[in-house]
Amino acid sequence: MKLSRRTKAGAAVAAAAALALVATGCSQSPAADDDGPITLTVTTFGTMGLDGLYAQYEKDHPNITIKATNIDTGGNALTDWKTKQAAGNGLPDIQAVEEGWLGQVMGVSDSFVDLRDFGANDIKDRWVPWKLGQATDPKGRIIGYGTDIGPEGLCYNSKLFEAAGLPGDRAAVAELLGGSGATWEKFFEVGKQYHAATGKAWYDQSGFVWNAMVNQQTEGYYTKSGELNVKDNATLQGLWAQLADGAKSGLSSNQSQWDWGGGKAFTDGSFATFMCPGWMLGVVKGQVEAAGGDGSSGWDFADVFPGGAANWGGSFLTVPTTSKHQKAAAELAAWLTDVPQEVAAFQAAGTFPSVVKAQSDAGVTGSSDLTKFFNDAPVGQILGSRATGVVAQFKGPDDSIIQEQVFGPSVKEIDSGTDGTTAWNDAMKLLDQLVVNK
Missing domain, CATH: 3.40.190.10 (Periplasmic binding protein-like II)
Incomplete structure (x- = not known):
């Protein structure tokens, strides 16, 4: 979830971390060899609908173990990110970033991996254009793969x-x-x-x-x-x-x-x-x-x-440069934001896909537990209708x-x-x- 999505921001941390963010924003650790068994850490927040997907990825990638942390609200997740960003350590391999934080994130965009180095240009047509634009810094670096949007x-x-x-x-x-x-x-x-x-x-x-x-x-x-x-x-x-x-x-x-x-x-x-x-x-x-x-x-x-x-809202999966498994993390982030996974996330949590093909998938437009709960409302179709005319606002x-x-x-x-x-x-x-x- 903005008010940013699911946000309760921490004023003290925000003030104390501001200078430290600049000071530590460009620290970078060399990527480790990802061929052997590795553990990828992922931090998300709120109801992003991703938790049920990790087991499938681990099954398809026996050398990878995913250690996931989900923070209750976007505000608490923002505080967590800023604290670790300021300290220069403790960040996960994949950090979920909420739309409402983008102004702060872009101020230290060099501390996130340019996903073009790991194939972002090959899949950039996946997303609605304004979503990709939000995740592109002033230098043209793509630092996040879009999960959902919030019509x-x-x-x-x-x-x-x-x-x-x-x-x-x-x-x-x-x-x-x-x-x-x-x-x-x-x-x-x-x-x-x-x-x-x-x-x-x-x-x-x-x-x-x-x-x-x-x-x-x-x-x-x-x-x-x-x-x-x-x-x-x-x-x-x-x-x-x-x-x-x-x-x-x-x-x-x-x-x-x-x-x-x-x-x-x-x-x-x-x-x-x-x-x-x-x-x-x-x-x-x-x-x-x-x-x-x-x-x-x-x-x-x-x-x-x-x-x-x-x-209102919408998030991104980013890879901090402190990750020792940048290639593997980027591949996981790309998989989590591909069509089948965005459809699954929608069915789990109602997170409307930012990926164009997922928006018209039968798994989004058809029946689900959410449609049944909301009196058989065609929630995917309604959200598709509500997304018409949405333009990203500068944050x-x-x-x-x-x-x-x-x-x-x-x-x-x-x-x-x-x-x-x-x-x-x-x-x-x-x-x-x-x-x-x-």
């Missing part, structure tokens, strides 16, 4: 909708929210209708809504040229005003980000809608099941999203800090009753402290 649709609870007098059918829900012309104004308007009918919240908390709003813009917290783009940004201020009004109107359930009480909030009617990039579908399913629920809980997935196309070096540590507290403020103007001003103070004057 967003709307998760909603059909039972809660119908109890409030709203349609439960996903096509009717899409029409209710405006279809291809869906807007945030309409989303909040329908949310107020739902709240009036039920007295309950419309969405879990404002942070994920704000994240979607920002990611939809042609330029987010940074301009395409890399300049900060927050203060006096009339577009962002207008969106913030809508978000604050929604919270004031009782539309936010004021849940803690990434903590839904062991999934209970997904099963007790605390909220009726949820922002869902593909990878989040697996999170919803996991949360419902953790709370003892199943596909009968009412959660569905609609081909609609307020404000139009949006991408600057402090993008994740701005999302998490600048706006994170202010999002919590509006959910807790602070007026939008005060909360925005508080965010600007944090921006000065953590980014502008750091």
Whole structure:
């Protein structure tokens, strides 16, 4: 998972490691002989859908043992990477990198292997062009193989909708929210209708809504040229005003980000809608099941999203130059991001492939455990539809800090009753402290 995908970034580590990243970024260890038995270490995070693939690779490559570590959230994974990067040791052979970190990663791109040295040019047409572009540094070095992208649709609870007098059918829900012309104004308007009918919240908390709003813009917290783009940004201020009004109107359930009480909030009617990039579908399913629920809980997935196309997240597999098995690591990263494996990852976790041929594979467009859970929604087809029009947004070096540590507290403020103007001003103070004057 961005707010970066599944991110809770660590401010202290970010500040302390900044200079050290530059100092150690170019350290490189010579690649070892990969012909004999070797162990490859892999660090991933969140729900990437890769865990079930390693055994097959080991079976097909008897000389290779894979030692995998999966960190719970992208934020904790970012902290882990920055700490080890700054120390100059401890990095795995394959490091998963989240889209929201790219600004920081590109600042030390020389500390990652140029995968063109191991055949990247031969397979570069695999990916949607903008995904490959994201992983290409200013020198033209390809430093990552794309796993998923994060087109967003709307998760909603059909039972809660119908109890409030709203349609439960996903096509009717899409029409209710405006279809291809869906807007945030309409989303909040329908949310107020739902709240009036039920007295309950419309969405879990404002942070994920704000994240979607920002990611939809042609330029987010940074301009395409890399300049900060927050203060006096009339577009962002207008969106913030809508978000604050929604919270004031009782539309936010004021849940803690990434903590839904062991999934209970997904099963007790605390909220009726949820922002869902593909990878989040697996999170919803996991949360419902953790709370003892199943596909009968009412959660569905609609081909609609307020404000139009949006991408939240998407990751890459990189090979740090400290790896002693660079060739073998690059080969594993290439295999994990080939069509069959991206299809398998989607079926396991809903991570929508960044590989073009995988997007139309029957394993993505057809039935799966996810489709069954989401009331037989054709989730792969919907995500393919939602991916239309998605363009990668430039992520600057402090993008994740701005999302998490600048706006994170202010999002919590509006959910807790602070007026939008005060909360925005508080965010600007944090921006000065953590980014502008750091």
